[in-house]
Amino acid sequence: MHAWSAAVDTVQSHLNAFTNTTGIPVNYGNSPWAQYREGMVTKFVGGAPLDMMWVSDAWLPEWAEAGWISPIDEYDFLTAYNSEAEDFCTDSMTYNGRQYGLTYYTDFMAFFYDESKIKEAGFDAPPATWDEVVEQSLVMKEKGISDYPMMLAMAQESWLIEFMSALVYSHGGRFTDDAGASIMQHEKDGAVEALQWVVDAVDKHGIVSPACVETGELSGLKAFASGNHAFAMVAKYRLRMLNDPAQSQIAGNVKQAMMPKGANGDHNTVGWMRFHGMATQSAQDKQRAENAARLIEWFGGKANGEYKFQKLLFLDIGAGFGVKPLFEDAEIQAAYNTYGDVDTIKAQQALALKKDVVTPWFGEWAETNGSAWQSAILGNVEPAAAIQKSADLWDELKSSY
Amino acid sequence: MRHLFGYEERSAALFLAPVMLVLMGVAVFPIFYSLYISFFRIKLTRPNRTPFVGLDNYTDLFTNELFWVSVVRTVTFSVVSVTAIAVIALLISLLLNQNFRGRRVLSTILLVPWAIPYVANALMWKWIYDSGYGALNGVLYQLDFIDKYMIWLGDQDKTIFLIANAFVWKEVPLAAILLLVSLKSIPSDLYQAARVDGAGVWQRFIHVTLPAMKPGFMLVMIYETMMAIRHFDLFFILTEGGPGDASHVLSWHIYVETFRNLSFGSGAAMSYVLALVTFALSYVFIRTLGRRI
Numbered sequence: 295m296h297a298w299s300a301a302v303d304t305v306q307s308h309l310n311a312f313t314n315t316t317g318i319p320v321n322y323g324n325s326p327w328a329q330y331r332e333g334m335v336t337k338f339v340g341g342a343p344l345d346m347m348w349v350s351d352a353w354l355p356e357w358a359e360a361g362w363i364s365p366i367d368e369y370d371f372l373t374a375y376n377s378e379a380e381d382f383c384t385d386s387m388t389y390n391g392r393q394y395g396l397t398y399y400t401d402f403m404a405f406f407y408d409e410s411k412i413k414e415a416g417f418d419a420p421p422a423t424w425d426e427v428v429e430q431s432l433v434m435k436e437k438g439i440s441d442y443p444m445m446l447a448m449a450q451e452s453w454l455i456e457f458m459s460a461l462v463y464s465h466g467g468r469f470t471d472d473a474g475a476s477i478m479q480h481e482k483d484g485a486v487e488a489l490q491w492v493v494d495a496v497d498k499h500g501i502v503s504p505a506c507v508e509t510g511e512l513s514g515l516k517a518f519a520s521g522n523h524a525f526a527m528v529a530k531y532r533l534r535m536l537n538d539p540a541q542s543q544i545a546g547n548v549k550q551a552m553m554p555k556g557a558n559g560d561h562n563t564v565g566w567m568r569f570h571g572m573a574t575q576s577a578q579d580k581q582r583a584e585n586a587a588r589l590i591e592w593f594g595g596k597a598n599g600e601y602k603f604q605k606l607l608f609l610d611i612g613a614g615f616g617v618k619p620l621f622e623d624a625e626i627q628a629a630y631n632t633y634g635d636v637d638t639i640k641a642q643q644a645l646a647l648k649k650d651v652v653t654p655w656f657g658e659w660a661e662t663n664g665s666a667w668q669s670a671i672l673g674n675v676e677p678a679a680a681i682q683k684s685a686d687l688w689d690e691l692k693s694s695y
Numbered sequence: 696m697r698h699l700f701g702y703e704e705r706s707a708a709l710f711l712a713p714v715m716l717v718l719m720g721v722a723v724f725p726i727f728y729s730l731y732i733s734f735f736r737i738k739l740t741r742p743n744r745t746p747f748v749g750l751d752n753y754t755d756l757f758t759n760e761l762f763w764v765s766v767v768r769t770v771t772f773s774v775v776s777v778t779a780i781a782v783i784a785l786l787i788s789l790l791l792n793q794n795f796r797g798r799r800v801l802s803t804i805l806l807v808p809w810a811i812p813y814v815a816n817a818l819m820w821k822w823i824y825d826s827g828y829g830a831l832n833g834v835l836y837q838l839d840f841i842d843k844y845m846i847w848l849g850d851q852d853k854t855i856f857l858i859a860n861a862f863v864w865k866e867v868p869l870a871a872i873l874l875l876v877s878l879k880s881i882p883s884d885l886y887q888a889a890r891v892d893g894a895g896v897w898q899r900f901i902h903v904t905l906p907a908m909k910p911g912f913m914l915v916m917i918y919e920t921m922m923a924i925r926h927f928d929l930f931f932i933l934t935e936g937g938p939g940d941a942s943h944v945l946s947w948h949i950y951v952e953t954f955r956n957l958s959f960g961s962g963a964a965m966s967y968v969l970a971l972v973t974f975a976l977s978y979v980f981i982r983t984l985g986r987r988i
Contacts, residue, residue, distance in 0.1 A: 332954055335739050356740045441843075450937040505826040507938035508849035517827050654740065658956045661936075662761075669939040672851055 295320050295589065296334070297348040298327040304610050308603050312592045318585050338362040338573075345576035345586040349395060351386035351567050355654045358389045359695075364577035365392035369587045372396055375595045375617070382565045383616035386648040395569035396594025398604055400616035402565040402646040403460035404530040404639075405554060410547045411439050411524040420525075420551035424465065424491055427525060427554050431501035434524055442503040444495060445523040447514035448671060449507060450664045457511075458667060459564035459649050460527060461488040466558030470650045474692065479678070479685040482558055489677040491556065493670055507668045519543060527553075530639060534612040537633040550638050553645075565646025567616055570594045614643070655691035662687050733963035740957050752964035762965075764940050765948040768855060772944055773923040776859045776866070780919050781912065783863065784870035789904075791871070792878045809868035817932035820861040824848050824933070848934055851941035858929050858942055866922065870915045877911025878904070917977050924973055945969050 297305060302324060309320050325333050331353055337344060338360065349363065357363040366372050375396055376384045383397045407420045415434045421427040431443035447457060462469060462478075465488040469478040478485040495502040503509070509517070511528065518526040519535070519542040530550070539545040553563040570590045576582045593603045604615035608626060620626055621640050630636040651659065663684040670680035700708070733752055737745045756762045791802055808816070823830045824847040832844040848854055881904065889899045927946040930936060936943040936951070949969065953962030 332957070335957060339739055339742060360740050360742055450935045503826070503846070505846040505849040508826065508846070508934070513825070513827065520828075522827065661951055661955065665937065665940050665943075668937055672939055674851075674939060 295346045296323045296325070296337070296344060298330045299324040300327070301607055301610050301613075304603075304606050308593065308597070308606065311597070312589060315598075316588060316592075318588065320589065335362075341575075343575070344573040345582055346570055346572055346589050348398075349569050349571040351569070351648065352652050352656060354387065354389050354394055354571075355652060355656070357571075358392075358394060359654045361574055363394055363571045364574045364583075365394055366396070366572050366587060366590060367393040372587060372591055372595065375591075378617045378619050380565070380616050380618065380643060380646070382646050382648045383567045383569075386565070386567050386652075387569050395571040396590050397567045397569045397616035398594050399607060399613045400565060400567035400643075401529050401531050401614040402643055403456050403527055403553070403563045404533065404642060405551050405563075406518070406526045406528065406533065406536065406548050407551055408518075408521070408524050408544050408547050409549050410544070411443070414439055415524075420549070421554050422552070424554045424556050424559075428495065428499055428501060431495075431524065432499060435501065440522065440524050442501060442522070443524040444502045445509075445514050445518045445526040445528075446492065446495070446502050446506045447509045447511045447528075448492070448668065449510040449513075450661075450668065451510050453511040454664050454667075455649060455651065455660055456529075456564050456566060457527060458485070458488070458663075459647075459651075460553060461492065463562040463564055463647050464488075464553045464559045465491065465556030466560065466562075467556075468650055470688070474653065476685040476688040476692075478688070479682045481678070484681065485684075486678050486681050487556060487558070489667060489670055489681060492667075493673075493677050496671055497673060504671075507671055530642070531612050531614055533634045550634055550642070552638065552642055560645070561642070562645050562647055563642060564649055565643065566649065651688075653692070653695075655688075655695055659684070659688055659691055729963045730967065732960055733967055735960045737960035738956070738958045745960075748960070752961045753968070755961065756965065756968060761940065761943065762948060765943050765945045768940075768943055769924060769945040772855050772859055772862075772926070773920060775856060776862050776923045777916065777919045779859065779863045780866050780870050781915060783867050784874050784915065785908075787867065787871040788874035788878055791875050805868050805871060807868075808865050811865070813865070813928040814932065816861065816865050817929045820857075820864075820929070821848075821933050824857055849938055851938050854934060854938065854941040858933055861929050861933070862923065862926060866919055870919060873915050873918075874908060874911045877908040881907040913980055917980050920976055920980070921973050924976070925969060 295309070305324075306322060309322055313319055330348075331350070334347065334357075338357075349357065354363070373393060376393075379397060380400060383400050384393065387393055387395050387397065405420075409420075411434060412420060412430070415430060415437060417430055417433075421430050427444060431440075434440050434443040448454065459469070462485045467478070467480070467482070467484050467486075467488055469476070469485055471477050477483060480486065492502065492506075496504050496506065506514075514526065515528050515532055515535075517523060518528070521543045533548065533550060536542045536548040537545045542548070552561040555561050570593050572583065572586045572590060576586045591597075595601070597603065601615065601617050601620055604613075604617060604620060605623065605626065607613040608615055608620070609629060615626075621636065627636050630639060651663075653659075666675075666680040666684045669675045670677045675683075734747060734749055735745050736748045736752070787805065791798060791805075811819070822828075826832065826844055826846045826849060829847065831847065832841070835841045836844065847857055885903050885907070886899055889903050894902065925946050926944075927950060930942050930944055930947045931950070934942040936947045945965070946969070949962055949965045952958050952965060956962075
């Protein structure tokens with residue numbers, strides 16, 4: 295089993311429990327997230343022994359096309375868990391109609407606000423639409439509460455596609471249709487409206503800093519935690535840190551609202567997930583495959599009758615889970631309610647959508663797409679032209695695969 | 696064979712063989728293998744489709760808009776950096792060539808940037824340039840040079856020059872030491888003779904110092920140009936090629952193609968183009984600066 299180096303002790307103890315219960319020994323290796331994909335590709339190409347590994351939804355098409363990862367949907371005891379998993383999680387583990395794993399972690403892009411600043415500006419409730427974000431932000435600027443009330447992190451890094459997707463989905467748009475064809479260039483149901491909002495927020499209203507193009511997720515988070523902004527779009531799991539007095543100057547004031555919606559949107563956001571997948575070399579050997587499937591269940595499904603690993607991860611590092619019954623767990627509810635509102639979290643997670651650009655050519659497209667958005671934000675090109683460039687590359691790559 | 700090579704030659708060959716084998720394995724073979732794969736469309740994520748494409752990976756570069764953008768960015772970065780390094784290093788070496796109190800302390804301090812690892816240097820400058828909490832904004836604001844915090848790396852007109860500044864800061868010490876060595880090697884007789892001939896300070900500098908420093912300059916120009924053209928760390932840590940394509944240099948282009956897109960064939964082709972450009976520039980420097988040495 296190979297994973298990235300997160301919650302290593304929790305993983306090891308859960309593995310020990312697996313071995314004690316089943317008698318199946320497991321060799322556990324891990325490597326840093328930053329080098330994980332490249333390292334795994336090298337392992338696959340080099341034929342390193344692998345049975346089960348952690349997989350990001352972003353890599354599934356690539357790995358499935360290359361034949362490195364095998365579907366697990368022939369094991370009914372694994373697919374039985376789909377009925378309790380979030381739909382976007384199951385969608386994210388499915389490629390070309392086949393399911394490739396069971397989730398152990400999921401999260402979504404959330405909209406947070408600093409309640410004290412909202413009240414200081416004279417508002418009773420957080421913004422529900424992107425127009426209201428502009429409206430409230432302009433008041434805050436006028437009253438000197440914040441120079442740039444809205445924090446957006448649009449630096450060219452791996453988080454960028456999540457930020458973009460959340461903006462696009464909440465405006466009612468998509469990058470691609472169900473067949474994978476580009477629709478991002480469409481005015482209404484594409485990505486143009488969302489990008490136009492960002493460009494206006496920077497250039498016209500001045501509510502988002504022009505420095506957003508150099509602001510990464512972590513820098514943006516720190517700036518929000520320092521009290522520089524009133525609104526922020528960051529991963530939901532950051533809520534715990536933002537309300538921790540040891541780490542945040544605005545602890546206790548940070549609340550989560552539903553993702554604001556655009557004229558055609560409906561509070562949708564983007565979700566992402568990680569899952570346990572089975573290596574093809576394991577699937578080719580019946581006994582190894584069965585052992586791997588049991589290991590996948592132990593981590594992604596229930597162990598001794600409960601979703602133990604997902605719960606452990608949540609309690610240990612605050613990682614989100616992809617199975618709905620855990621929202622009813624008293625321990626989890628109590629933990630969530632110390633820093634957030636479990637009902638809002640649950641409602642927002644239900645409106646999360648998978649990234650529609652996850653394809654074998656995603657990596658090649660993402661670089662150009664990120665540059666196109668940044669160029670529009672910097673005023674070098676009109677939003678429609680920037681998205682058109684991105685769509686043209688998408689179509690070119692799609693036809694070449 | 697025994698007649699052609701004596702005992703000493705055969706012993707030397709025997710003792711050198713292990714090192715040669717290692718070098719063949721870790722240096723010579725990869726060089727030729729990378730040339731070989733540059734003629735294939737090798738993408739690690741498509742392991743079953745690796746067609747031979749001849750020179751397509753090379754010719755495709757010339758129709759790739761982003762490649763030309765990266766060439767322009769690389770040239771800009773290199774010219775600005777190497778010029779600044781040469782000028783600043785010259786001034787520092789001239790200063791350190793004088794006898795004054797504290798010269799040794801100053802020489803030691805000068806070496807600090809050189810001793811800092813590249814990645815640590817990049818992280819340090821990332822903090823300095825940060826538009827929200829960076830030291831540069833803090834200092835300028837407190838000195839009343841600016842009335843609000845400025846955007847540095849996020850401003851596409853400044854990005855490449857700010858990265859060049861971080862590169863210059865790191866590279867100047869080595870260049871200054873190399874030039875100082877050249878200065879120290881100039882015989883004092885030449886200066887005495889120039890004085891006897893009535894040469895002033897400026898004339899001695901132009902007609903004695905500068906010509907004698909040519910070997911040092913050549914070394915600095917070749918080394919720093921090679922470092923600048925293939926520099927990667929600062930671009931990776933400070934901007935990841937952004938904002939937009941403002942810092943999309945060749946080394947970043949190659950990294951993205953090879954290690955993000957996992958296109959080893961085209962990545963290898965780009966690397967060979969970069970290597971050829973570096974060799975060509977070195978040749979030009981040697982021909983122009985070196986012929987009168």
